[in-house]
Each structure stands twice: as C-alpha cells, then as structure tokens.
Amino acid sequence: MPALTLALTVLSLSGLIRAHVAAWHPGMYCLNGTSGVDDPNTSQIVTPLYMLRKEDWWFHHVDKCDEFPPPPGVFLELPAGGTFTVELAVNRAFTTLSFEGTVVGEFGNGQDRPELGVIGPGEEPQCITEPNIHTQNESMAAGTAFAISYVSELKDVTPENLVVFTVLYNTPWKRIATYSVPNLPACPSDGCICAWGWVANGCGEPNMYMQGFRCKVTGPSGNSAVETPASPIWCEDDPSRCMRGPKQMVYWNQLEGNNVEVEGFDLSGSPKSPTYNAKMGFSNGAQTDIFGKPGSATNSGRRLLPPWIYYYITALSALHFFPDYCPALLSS
Numbered sequence: 001m002p003a004l005t006l007a008l009t010v011l012s013l014s015g016l017i018r019a020h021v022a023a024w025h026p027g028m029y030c031l032n033g034t035s036g037v038d039d040p041n042t043s044q045i046v047t048p049l050y051m052l053r054k055e056d057w058w059f060h061h062v063d064k065c066d067e068f069p070p071p072p073g074v075f076l077e078l079p080a081g082g083t084f085t086v087e088l089a090v091n092r093a094f095t096t097l098s099f100e101g102t103v104v105g106e107f108g109n110g111q112d113r114p115e116l117g118v119i120g121p122g123e124e125p126q127c128i129t130e131p132n133i134h135t136q137n138e139s140m141a142a143g144t145a146f147a148i149s150y151v152s153e154l155k156d157v158t159p160e161n162l163v164v165f166t167v168l169y170n171t172p173w174k175r176i177a178t179y180s181v182p183n184l185p186a187c188p189s190d191g192c193i194c195a196w197g198w199v200a201n202g203c204g205e206p207n208m209y210m211q212g213f214r215c216k217v218t219g220p221s222g223n224s225a226v227e228t229p230a231s232p233i234w235c236e237d238d239p240s241r242c243m244r245g246p247k248q249m250v251y252w253n254q255l256e257g258n259n260v261e262v263e264g265f266d267l268s269g270s271p272k273s274p275t276y277n278a279k280m281g282f283s284n285g286a287q288t289d290i291f292g293k294p295g296s297a298t299n300s301g302r303r304l305l306p307p308w309i310y311y312y313i314t315a316l317s318a319l320h321f322f323p324d325y326c327p328a329l330l331s332s
C-alpha cells in the first residue's frame with residue numbers, strides 16, 4: 001500500500017511524537033498547512049499555542065494558518081438542532097481527508113489501541129503520550145468546544161462576538177467526535193466563522209488550541225440571535241458561581257489576551273486548568289443558554305420571497321390599520 005508507506009515515512013521523519021490534536025474537516029483553515037498545495041501529511045494546525053502574543057495565537061496566526069481558508073463554497077455545516085462530526089487527529093494523514101481514509105484508526109494517530117486508558121487493579125493512571133491527547137483515560141479528557149461568530153470574514157471576529165455553542169466532554173479521546181448544535185439562527189449569505197478550542201489539562205505543557213473554520217447553519221434555523229458572550233469563570237469549587245448565558249472561548253496561558261486566570265489546584269489535586277467542562281460552567285452538548293429574545297435574529301437567510309415584497313406587505317397592512325394617513329389611496 002504505497003499511500004500507507006508514504007504516510008509512515010513522512011510522519012516518522014517529521015517527529016510525530018511531539019504532535020498534538022486538531023479538528024479536521026474540509027471547512028477548516030489550514031487543511032493543507034500553509035503550503036498552498038494539497039498536503040495529505042500536514043500537521044501544521046496541530047501545533048499548540050503557548051505564551052504567545054494575541055495577534056499570534058488568535059486563530060493560529062503564529063504560522064499564518066488563518067490566511068489559508070477553505071476553498072470558496074466549502075463550509076463546516078451546522079444543522080440547527082442536529083449534530084455534526086469532525087475528526088480529532090494528530091495529522092491529516094490519519095483522517096478520511098487523506099489517502100482515501102486508508103490510514104485511519106479508532107484513535108487520531110491511525111491506531112486502534114484498545115488498551116489505552118485501561119489499568120489493572122492498584123495501578124495509577126499514566127499519561128497517554130501516543131497519541132498526545134493530554135490525558136490518562138477517557139474520563140479525564142479535558143473537553144473541547146466549537147464557537148461561532150456571525151461574521152463572514154475572519155478579520156471581523158473578536159472575542160466579544162465569538163460564542164461557544166457546543167461542548168463535548170471527555171474529548172479529545174477517539175478520532176470521531178460528534179458535536180450537538182443548538183437552534184442557531186441562519187448565518188449571513190457568505191457564511192459564519194467558527195473556531196474549535198481545546199485547553200489541555202495536565203500531561204505536558206499547559207497549552208491551548210484554537211483553529212478556524214468557515215461554517216454555516218443549515219436546516220430550519222432559529223429566530224433568536226446569539227447574544228454577546230462574557231468570559232467564563234472557574235466554578236468547580238462552587239457551582240453556584242458558574243456563569244450562565246453565552247460564554248467566550250477560553251483564552252489562557254498566553255502573553256496577552258487571556259480572559260481567564262486561575263491559580264492553585266482543582267478538587268482532584270492537580271494544577272487548575274480552565275477547560276471546556278463543568279469546572280468552567282460549560283454544560284455538555286449544545287449550549288442552549290446563548291440566545292436572546294425570540295425574533296431577535298436579523299439574518300433570515302431563507303426568505304421565501306424577495307425582500308421588497310415584505311416592505312410592500314408591511315406598507316399595505318399599515319394602510320389597513322391607519323387608513324387616515326392615506327385616505328386618497330384607499331378610496332381610489
């Protein structure tokens with residue numbers, strides 16, 4: 001199998017052991033790294049973000065991944081009220097996006113590894129390093145999230161308009177990851193910008209991950225706008241402090257632009273890590289507390305008739321209820 005041989009050769013040369021995890025989908029930025037040509041072996045987007053300046057960590061600008069969008073018309077589709085699936089892997093080679101899916105496994109490093117996370121009686125859980133998923137087992141996996149911004153250009157995304165809309169506890173773990181979508185309103189006609197996030201919890205450098213996607217909401221969408229998010233706060237020790245409502249992504253352990261500070265240890269005795277789970281007030285699954293009033297969404301996105309018809313109908317009904325304003329029209 002030449003593809004497999006090629007993948008293994010290139011991967012062994014490129015120091016796979018140090019790689020971490022990214023979310024792979026055709027709608028992602030940096031699908032080919034920054035090569036500008038099809039690169040089935042890239043792991044560029046997988047590089048963790050740690051102690052960087054804001055302009056560098058924001059959407060993985062440190063290596064210009066934010067400058068390589070998906071091809072026109074390719075989106076991560078988010079079915080309102082449904083689910084979508086991405087592949088969490090250490091290299092594109094180990095996803096169905098490369099080599100016709102011939103090098104994929106249960107885990108994101110191309111292997112099945114049924115023994116991972118399994119320990120015998122009396123043994124302490126050990127950090128899993130291959131794949132480098134920063135955990136000892138599934139139950140200790142930190143959690144990952146997707147956020148959405150109702151703008152169509154990445155340059156218009158800010159921490160204040162990028163809202164976490166789904167969280168998947170106990171990931172990254174295996175390759176396949178399926179996230180739930182709340183009843184999001186439709187995107188502008190050119191789509192939305194989404195981001196995947198992960199804050200590692202132990203087992204190595206306490207880094208974070210942020211990568212971009214072009215995305216759009218599909219199917220019958222909601223009519224409530226997503227509201228302005230606030231910074232999430234640590235609340236493991238006092239769930240009554242957990243912030244309800246729309247939350248920003250977690251920006252942590254960078255030189256600037258952090259929106260979360262933690263110190264000390266969590267209830268399990270490990271150094272606190274502000275991860276996408278209950279410790280930071282994130283519920284599992286679709287985040288249903290991010291919306292404003294019904295009818296507040298401005299992007300209808302799927303009008304049945306051209307816009308001028310709606311103005312015409314509105315004007316006609318105004319005339320009907322307030323005929324005095326235009327008696328001549330009605331009597332003619």
Ligand SMILES: [Cu+2]
Pocket residue numbers: 019020021048132134200204207
């Ligand atoms: Cu890592």
